[in-house]
Amino acid sequence: MIFRQLFETSSSSYTYLLGCETSRLAILIDPVLETVSRDLELIQQLGLSLYATLETHVHADHLTGARKLKQLSGCQIAGPALDKLACRDIQLDVDTTFRWGELELTCLHVPGHTDTHFAYYLAGEPGMLFSGDSLMIDGCGRTDFQAGNAAEMYRSIHDHLYTLPNDTLLYPGHDYQGRRVSSIGQEKARNPRLKLDISPAEFEQIMTDLKLPQPTKIQFAVPGNEACGKCPDNVPAEFKKPCGVEIQG
Numbered sequence: 001m002i003f004r005q006l007f008e009t010s011s012s013s014y015t016y017l018l019g020c021e022t023s024r025l026a027i028l029i030d031p032v033l034e035t036v037s038r039d040l041e042l043i044q045q046l047g048l049s050l051y052a053t054l055e056t057h058v059h060a061d062h063l064t065g066a067r068k069l070k071q072l073s074g075c076q077i078a079g080p081a082l083d084k085l086a087c088r089d090i091q092l093d094v095d096t097t098f099r100w101g102e103l104e105l106t107c108l109h110v111p112g113h114t115d116t117h118f119a120y121y122l123a124g125e126p127g128m129l130f131s132g133d134s135l136m137i138d139g140c141g142r143t144d145f146q147a148g149n150a151a152e153m154y155r156s157i158h159d160h161l162y163t164l165p166n167d168t169l170l171y172p173g174h175d176y177q178g179r180r181v182s183s184i185g186q187e188k189a190r191n192p193r194l195k196l197d198i199s200p201a202e203f204e205q206i207m208t209d210l211k212l213p214q215p216t217k218i219q220f221a222v223p224g225n226e227a228c229g230k231c232p233d234n235v236p237a238e239f240k241k242p243c244g245v246e247i248q249g
């Protein structure tokens with residue numbers, strides 16, 4: 001497999017490129033609008049063609065690059081069917097697999113950050129988990145908006161993700177301190193919110209006490225991402241640049 005972990009600085013987001021060496025088909029998990037050109041150039045340099053984009057969830061902190069990537073490359077847009085987004089070409093159902101070339105991801109429903117959130121698991125020695133904003137390195141996604149729920153987050157991680165092999169590599173949707181990869185075993189042992197000896201009640205208290213500010217882009221990012229990354233009219237001038245000239249279609 002051809003694999004790249006790509007970073008977008010303004011939202012501290014990770015985008016993952018997974019390419020099949022035989023078919024030369026690639027996917028991007030959670031592409032960001034600001035870095036569409038970089039991602040397409042890389043795909044071209046690697047001799048790959050973009051088959052699809054996959055979202056883990058409807059993001060509140062940045063606009064997805066899915067729609068622009070489709071316009072520029074002809075790729076398909078995929079994401080959780082639970083989101084009920086008509087702009088997506090491929091609706092992914094819970095516990096099904098998504099195949100491209102000789103590669104295959106399993107779609108795991110892990111509510112908590114949002115109620116429709118997916119993580120994607122690539123089996124292997126070791127396996128790789130693309131967790132979006134569910135389990136993160138020494139942390140997890142927030143649970144205080146977009147139908148988030150701390151009790152559900154706890155169940156998703158303890159009852160579902162923590163049943164994966166301990167050596168499974170954890171690739172999160174964000175990291176704000178430059179960390180790139182962890183493992184399921186490492187998070188069970190030391191995640192300050194989610195190590196094994198923290199109870200559901202203690203976790204819910206930790207999440208309640210965070211009292212985080214609303215994301216700067218939430219007012220336009222959520223409706224924009226519900227349209228697969230179409231910039232809504234209410235994007236403030238300082239964030240409009242990556243919207244660019246609207247391509248018809």
Ligand SMILES: [Fe+2]
Pocket residue numbers: 057058059060061113133141
């Ligand atoms: Fe998110």
